[in-house]
Amino acid sequence: MSTTTVIGASIIVDGEISGEGRLVVQGTVRGRVQVKTAVQVERTGAVDAEVDTDQALISGTVKGRVSARTRVELTPDGRMSGDLKAPRILIADGAQFRGNVDMDERG
Amino acid sequence: MAKPMAEVGTRIAPDFLLKGKISGDEDMVVAGRLEGSLELAGTLYVEPSGVVKADLRVERAVIAGVVVGNVEASESIQIAPEGRVMGDLHAPRVSIAEGARYAGAVDMGDLGERGVFDEAKTQVPRPAARVRMPPEVVAERRAAPAPVLLSDEAAGRSRPPTPTIIEPSRSTVGLVSSPSTRPQPSENDPRRRKRIVVKKRS
Numbered sequence: 322m323s324t325t326t327v328i329g330a331s332i333i334v335d336g337e338i339s340g341e342g343r344l345v346v347q348g349t350v351r352g353r354v355q356v357k358t359a360v361q362v363e364r365t366g367a368v369d370a371e372v373d374t375d376q377a378l379i380s381g382t383v384k385g386r387v388s389a390r391t392r393v394e395l396t397p398d399g400r401m402s403g404d405l406k407a408p409r410i411l412i413a414d415g416a417q418f419r420g421n422v423d424m425d426e427r428g
Numbered sequence: 429m430a431k432p433m434a435e436v437g438t439r440i441a442p443d444f445l446l447k448g449k450i451s452g453d454e455d456m457v458v459a460g461r462l463e464g465s466l467e468l469a470g471t472l473y474v475e476p477s478g479v480v481k482a483d484l485r486v487e488r489a490v491i492a493g494v495v496v497g498n499v500e501a502s503e504s505i506q507i508a509p510e511g512r513v514m515g516d517l518h519a520p521r522v523s524i525a526e527g528a529r530y531a532g533a534v535d536m537g538d539l540g541e542r543g544v545f546d547e548a549k550t551q552v553p554r555p556a557a558r559v560r561m562p563p564e565v566v567a568e569r570r571a572a573p574a575p576v577l578l579s580d581e582a583a584g585r586s587r588p589p590t591p592t593i594i595e596p597s598r599s600t601v602g603l604v605s606s607p608s609t610r611p612q613p614s615e616n617d618p619r620r621r622k623r624i625v626v627k628k629r630s
Contacts, residue, residue, distance in 0.1 A: 324441035324442055324443055326440050326441040326444045327437065329452060329454045329456075331453035332438050332450065332451070332452035332454065332456070333450070333451050334446060334449075335448045335449040335450070336446070336447045336449060336450070337445075337446075337447050337448060338444065338445070338447075339444070339445050339447075340441060340444030340445060340460065341443040341444070342441050342443060348438075348452070352448060
């Protein structure tokens with residue numbers, strides 16, 4: 322059973338978040354994110370951190386390195402500045418991205 | 429993977445750890461682990477699976493899990509039966525349910541200023557007189573201000589007429605009165621004259 326942690330729009334986390342399930346960010350997270358299942362940065366979300374997860378869905382602002390074991394998707398509202406590392410990447414039309422992309426396939 | 433935004437309200441899931449400085453303007457539910465410090469303009473709910481190792485500054489706290497740290501709430505703190513709290517509580521309203529485990533100090537603010545203990549201050553029955561005092565001494569004692577537990581000026585009241593009430597001052601509560609701690613009468617006090625007979629040469 323997958324559990325979901327939600328960081329609300331007015332919440333500011335200065336530190337690290339780690340967990341097994343899914344993380345939904347509607348607020349601000351600075352530091353480190355290590356979430357096993359998925360990280361979803363919503364439109365109001367702002368993440369200034371190193372992100373390590375399985376699947377990442379970015380519709381907000383992300384600054385830092387995003388590492389996903391399965392895939393990363395930047396939606397039209399997504400704004401990212403930093404390196405992306407994932408075997409599958411989708412950058413939608415309208416998204417803003419600046420950084421390196423590494424799609425090196427690793428198990 | 430696009431999912432509709434069904435999640436509302438901040439919630440830390442059971443297998444999550446949030447570590448660091450956290451602040452916010454909304455309610456928060458902790459079912460997982462929170463470490464560091466939390467400042468919330470809202471209500472914090474700690475579920476039975478929640479473990480909080482942090483100092484908390486919130487509006488309201490409802491604790492049904494484990495909290496190790498000081499809790500400061502501007503409105504109320506409620507420890508539910510499953511709650512286990514170790515730390516100081518500062519709030520105008522505190523409730524600890526039966527079954528809860530708690531260790532720490534509770535501070536509900538300055539109760540004297542709110543007139544909470546008015547009854548205790550003015551309706552204490554006079555104890556039976558043990559020592560026979562000459563009438564002049566009794567009159568003198570009546571005129572002198574009695575020790576007060578809390579400043580009346582601070583509470584906005586003028587000094588009430590003072591009957592002779594035995595009130596322990598803050599510094600002597602629990603202490604046995606001994607000649608060195610008892611207030612000593614002044615030089616010209618008739619009581620003193622009784623004990624020391626000094627004949628003045630005119």
